[in-house]
Amino acid sequence: MNPLQRLRARRREREEPLIDVETIPRRRLTIVLAIAVGLASLPMLITYILLILTSFSNTAGMLTISDLAHYVPTIQPWIDFLEGKVEPTAGHLYTTMEILGIILNTLIVAAGVSIVVVLTSTMAGYAFSRIRFRGRKALMQLVMILHAFPGVALIIAVYALYVWSLAALPPSAWNTYAFIYVILSRASLEIPMSIWLMKGFFDKIPWEVEWAAIVDGASRIRVWREIVLPLVKPGIAALSIFAFLAGWEDFIYVWVFLKPRDIYTLATFIEEQVRNLETAYFPVVAAAGTLYLIPTIIFFITTQHLLLETYAGGMKA
Amino acid sequence: MVEVRLENVTKKFGRVVALRDINLRFRDGKFTVVLGPSGSGKSTLLYLIAGIYKPTRGRIYFDDKDVTNLPPNKRNVGLVFQNYALYPHMTVYENIAFPLKLRKTPQRKIDEKVHEVAKLLHIEELLDRYPHQLSGGQQQRVALARALVKEPAVLLLDEPLSNLDALLRVKIRAELKKLQEQLGITAIYVTHDQAEAMALADEIIVIHRGVIQQKAPPKKIYEEPANLFVAGFIGNPPTNLLKARLVDGAIELGGSRITIPARLPRDGYIVVGFRPEHASVDAEPLENHASIPGEVYVVEDMGKEKILTIIIGGEMVKVIAPPTAEFKPGDKVYVNIPYRRIMLFDPETGARIEA
Amino acid sequence: MGAERLRSFLTSRRGHLAFFLAPALTLITIFYLVPLILSIYISLTPLKYWQLNRYLTDLSHPLENYYRLFYLVTHHPDIGKVVITTIVFTGLTLVVNVVGGLLLALATYLMEERFSLFYRTLWLLPRMTPIAVYSLLWYYFFHGSRFGILNSILLSLGVIHKPVWWGVDEKLLPWGAWMILVYVNGLVGVSFGMIIFYSALRSIPREQVMAARVDGATTTQLIRYVLIPSIKWHIVFVTVWELLSLLTTYAHIFLLVEWGLIDKWWGTTWALFVFNTAFTAQALDQGLAAAAATVLVAIGLVLGLITLKIMGFKELMIEPRGEL
Numbered sequence: 001m002n003p004l005q006r007l008r009a010r011r012r013e014r015e016e017p018l019i020d021v022e023t024i025p026r027r028r029l030t031i032v033l034a035i036a037v038g039l040a041s042l043p044m045l046i047t048y049i050l051l052i053l054t055s056f057s058n059t060a061g062m063l064t065i066s067d068l069a070h071y072v073p074t075i076q077p078w079i080d081f082l083e084g085k086v087e088p089t090a091g092h093l094y095t096t097m098e099i100l101g102i103i104l105n106t107l108i109v110a111a112g113v114s115i116v117v118v119l120t121s122t123m124a125g126y127a128f129s130r131i132r133f134r135g136r137k138a139l140m141q142l143v144m145i146l147h148a149f150p151g152v153a154l155i156i157a158v159y160a161l162y163v164w165s166l167a168a169l170p171p172s173a174w175n176t177y178a179f180i181y182v183i184l185s186r187a188s189l190e191i192p193m194s195i196w197l198m199k200g201f202f203d204k205i206p207w208e209v210e211w212a213a214i215v216d217g218a219s220r221i222r223v224w225r226e227i228v229l230p231l232v233k234p235g236i237a238a239l240s241i242f243a244f245l246a247g248w249e250d251f252i253y254v255w256v257f258l259k260p261r262d263i264y265t266l267a268t269f270i271e272e273q274v275r276n277l278e279t280a281y282f283p284v285v286a287a288a289g290t291l292y293l294i295p296t297i298i299f300f301i302t303t304q305h306l307l308l309e310t311y312a313g314g315m316k317a
Numbered sequence: 318m319v320e321v322r323l324e325n326v327t328k329k330f331g332r333v334v335a336l337r338d339i340n341l342r343f344r345d346g347k348f349t350v351v352l353g354p355s356g357s358g359k360s361t362l363l364y365l366i367a368g369i370y371k372p373t374r375g376r377i378y379f380d381d382k383d384v385t386n387l388p389p390n391k392r393n394v395g396l397v398f399q400n401y402a403l404y405p406h407m408t409v410y411e412n413i414a415f416p417l418k419l420r421k422t423p424q425r426k427i428d429e430k431v432h433e434v435a436k437l438l439h440i441e442e443l444l445d446r447y448p449h450q451l452s453g454g455q456q457q458r459v460a461l462a463r464a465l466v467k468e469p470a471v472l473l474l475d476e477p478l479s480n481l482d483a484l485l486r487v488k489i490r491a492e493l494k495k496l497q498e499q500l501g502i503t504a505i506y507v508t509h510d511q512a513e514a515m516a517l518a519d520e521i522i523v524i525h526r527g528v529i530q531q532k533a534p535p536k537k538i539y540e541e542p543a544n545l546f547v548a549g550f551i552g553n554p555p556t557n558l559l560k561a562r563l564v565d566g567a568i569e570l571g572g573s574r575i576t577i578p579a580r581l582p583r584d585g586y587i588v589v590g591f592r593p594e595h596a597s598v599d600a601e602p603l604e605n606h607a608s609i610p611g612e613v614y615v616v617e618d619m620g621k622e623k624i625l626t627i628i629i630g631g632e633m634v635k636v637i638a639p640p641t642a643e644f645k646p647g648d649k650v651y652v653n654i655p656y657r658r659i660m661l662f663d664p665e666t667g668a669r670i671e672a
Numbered sequence: 673m674g675a676e677r678l679r680s681f682l683t684s685r686r687g688h689l690a691f692f693l694a695p696a697l698t699l700i701t702i703f704y705l706v707p708l709i710l711s712i713y714i715s716l717t718p719l720k721y722w723q724l725n726r727y728l729t730d731l732s733h734p735l736e737n738y739y740r741l742f743y744l745v746t747h748h749p750d751i752g753k754v755v756i757t758t759i760v761f762t763g764l765t766l767v768v769n770v771v772g773g774l775l776l777a778l779a780t781y782l783m784e785e786r787f788s789l790f791y792r793t794l795w796l797l798p799r800m801t802p803i804a805v806y807s808l809l810w811y812y813f814f815h816g817s818r819f820g821i822l823n824s825i826l827l828s829l830g831v832i833h834k835p836v837w838w839g840v841d842e843k844l845l846p847w848g849a850w851m852i853l854v855y856v857n858g859l860v861g862v863s864f865g866m867i868i869f870y871s872a873l874r875s876i877p878r879e880q881v882m883a884a885r886v887d888g889a890t891t892t893q894l895i896r897y898v899l900i901p902s903i904k905w906h907i908v909f910v911t912v913w914e915l916l917s918l919l920t921t922y923a924h925i926f927l928l929v930e931w932g933l934i935d936k937w938w939g940t941t942w943a944l945f946v947f948n949t950a951f952t953a954q955a956l957d958q959g960l961a962a963a964a965a966t967v968l969v970a971i972g973l974v975l976g977l978i979t980l981k982i983m984g985f986k987e988l989m990i991e992p993r994g995e996l
Contacts, residue, residue: 051808120695127692132991148973184699418897
């Protein structure tokens with residue numbers, strides 16, 4: 001069993017349906033509430049579904065509900081999209097874009113953010129949870145307050161630093177540098193909360209495990225790597241997924257740092273296409289959007305318990 | 318005050334049967350204790366009466382009124398939980414007043430009632446405090462006050478004393494008994510503690526694995542347990558139960574034959590039971606007693622008495638001896654049991670065999 | 673010799689601490705602390721067009737940007753719209769988020785589990801959807817042509833007779849743009865309240881709910897007297913936290929404005945104004961943007977401190993055991 005499955009299994013045990021079912025008149029209330037919430041969810045549901053359907057349609061633009069009556073599914077928009085024929089409305093004069101490259105760019109950013117976040121916060125989280133040092137509380141508090149700082153205030157100066165440091169590098173290295181910079185700066189945004197999350201996981205490990213290893217002669221770093229880390233695998237799994245999704249979905253940082261260098265990710269690709277919708281082909285945009293949504297949905301369905309728990313874990317009464 | 322009746326009540330949770338075909342009558346104004354180990358279904362039984370659960374099959378009556386489908390707020394029952402379940406955001410006063418407030422009782426009347434019940438339970442000086450400022454015993458009283466303030470038709474108590482320390486438990490137990498007699502309220506009390514059950518009950522219902530084992534006054538439960546489970550569950554130390562062979566209508570135990578003035582099958586097996594406090598340990602057999610030879614294994618001196626563990630034919634039994642008894646491990650002794658104190662059980666069904 | 677020194681440092685207690693904290697603290701310093709100070713510094717310089725060499729050392733008129741900002745807010749009609757939009761948007765969305773989150777949490781708490789799980793998952797979806805896709809969805813929904821989902825539905829129902837540009841039509845401004853803003857952000861925001869409130873409700877001891885029922889409470893009374901009072905601190909926490917996020921959120925709005933779905937000024941909030949002023953070709957006025965950002969930083973600091981207080985931060989910092 002991998003750590004994720006284990007977490008989910010543990011979760012299932014606790015997720016037993018309330019057995020005080022009858023303290024609340026469930027059945028009738030459930031029906032009323034389900035209908036009410038269902039109505040409130042309707043616009044959202046319709047929009048998600050129509051977007052996905054549009055990506056499989058041969059409509060000229062946006063699919064409407066009345067189009068569904070004579071809906072014929074086709075994978076043409078997907079083929080056009082993956083071949084990079086993004087503006088097929090202009091006859092055979094396609095504007096082509098390197099779609100696989102775009103997907104790869106998105107993956108690089110997401111994976112990079114995930115790795116940086118996991119590495120730094122499992123280390124720092126351990127220190128905050130397990131090592132006694134002066135200023136521990138104050139430092140943690142500082143980190144948490146930083147998290148509350150408006151990202152928009154940071155990005156101006158972060159970009160200024162980028163412009164300044166770029167001057168010191170040969171132009172041939174600029175693209176690589178832009179990638180590294182995006183990854184590090186985007187990851188930094190996730191670090192405060194991730195340290196906090198990992199600290200929570202470390203807090204739960206019994207001290208005796210660690211003492212036993214230290215008494216046996218292991219160094220602190222070794223204890224961390226060989227004894228403690230395996231015990232927080234579920235936490236690491238959760239964190240890497242969250243961080244991956246954060247990098248995957250990022251728009252602002254890739255727009256600021258990569259787009260000016262003509263490096264696109266799915267986010268900036270969609271932005272660019274919709275901006276030029278007079279010439280772009282909406283089903284292709286819908287296909288891009290659907291593809292962009294897929295990892296999110298997969299992770300979301302497989303880890304939604306984890307997600308609910310992690311978000312809710314931020315607050316203890 | 319009402320009489321509570323359960324007719325053919327079965328409760329299932331999914332595929333698990335918590336209670337199986339229960340027929341019971343809780344007598345009006347009496348203190349009934351439902352006794353059973355954890356997982357026996359005793360709390361489920363209580364919650365069925367409260368209306369928190371609905372029976373899968375069967376009906377529940379308060380007097381002649383069918384309450385099976387009535388939600389808890391329409392049943393007028395008072396319920397005290399093991400963890401008291403006081404509302405942490407309300408003062409003691411507000412906690413007690415809550416049921417009345419929900420009934421839209423006029424404020425003046427609420428005030429009067431709350432003070433009346435607070436006086437009854439000696440918690441008048443606590444009314445302004447919050448639950449977390451109270452000791453366990455005080456919280457327990459507040460929970461009781463909240464249950465009593467609405468003058469419930471029946472008072473339900475779910476292990477109300479088990480979160481208290483041992484000394485306090487004995488003290489409140491006595492007060493609870495007095496209070497119930499004073500009010501004459503129908504009380505149903507769930508516990509796993511047999512001493513509590515014996516002390517409080519007008520009538521005890523022993524339940525195990527969702528089935529009623531016996532329903533009788535405490536004395537009868539103690540002296541005439543209906544089956545092996547009840548015999549083993551009631552008493553401390555528990556009843557000694559020994560499996561024995563029948564030879565020509567006599568019981569063969571620990572190498573000796575005991576003839577009992579009772580009609581028994583010629584052969585087969587039987588379970589012999591006796592309570593530790595009913596037997597005596599002596600150097601030789603006694604007249605009119607079943608005498609079984611054995612060897613002293615351990616002596617535990619409890620001060621007011623000694624508990625002897627004795628090996629009889631490979632099995633251990635416990636016997637309570639007076640503090641003056643002088644035995645040491647290894648002594649060859651006889652365990653003497655008066656004939657009328659011997660209980661016999663069918664090893665197959667567990668049922669008691671009447672002498 | 674050097675290697676020897678390093679080794680002995682790494683095996684000391686301070687060495688361990690440095691090893692564990694260095695990576696995170698380095699990144700935090702480079703990408704939080706330095707930018708924070710730098711940002712305030714930039715607000716004192718006339719930096720524009722990212723001409724660092726030219727403007728960054730110019731501290732001759734340190735408060736110039738703040739004067740300009742004040743002047744723009746009080747005199748420039750479009751910037752005035754930004755301020756009003758920020759206030760209305762933040763206020764309305766906050767109410768929607770907290771009340772909506774509470775309603776959803778109560779509804780899912782009272783429902784049977786399978787429905788509850790479905791809805792909780794569904795309502796988390798907007799939060800998880802990549803910003804670009806999420807904006808695309810609502811672009812599609814509120815699009816002003818007859819193919820926009822809302823228009824097409826209303827047209828076929830006969831409620832309207834020609835397609836409506838919900839976010840830019842002069843006759844509907846400013847409320848048309850505001851409604852879209854509130855709806856789009858509200859949908860993301862409610863899920864946070866829902867999750868926090870739901871888990872808080874679930875952690876109320878079962879016996880308390882039972883006791884209330886036995887005491888005679890109807891479902892409404894149960895909610896009013898037991899459930900809501902039990903989670904009042906969670907409500908405060910969510911309110912402050914949401915306020916903070918609403919003041920600083922701008923990515924969705926950036927796209928909706930850029931794509932022409934909502935009016936440029938009635939659809940721009942303060943945070944977006946900061947971003948546009950710094951980064952879009954029409955402005956590229958980083959000094960002014962930094963000054964506007966400093967205002968946000970000040971508000972963020974106060975709200976951040978309040979949140980930490982509510983979270984019971986001190987109690988969450990468990991002391992390490994032992995003397996290692």
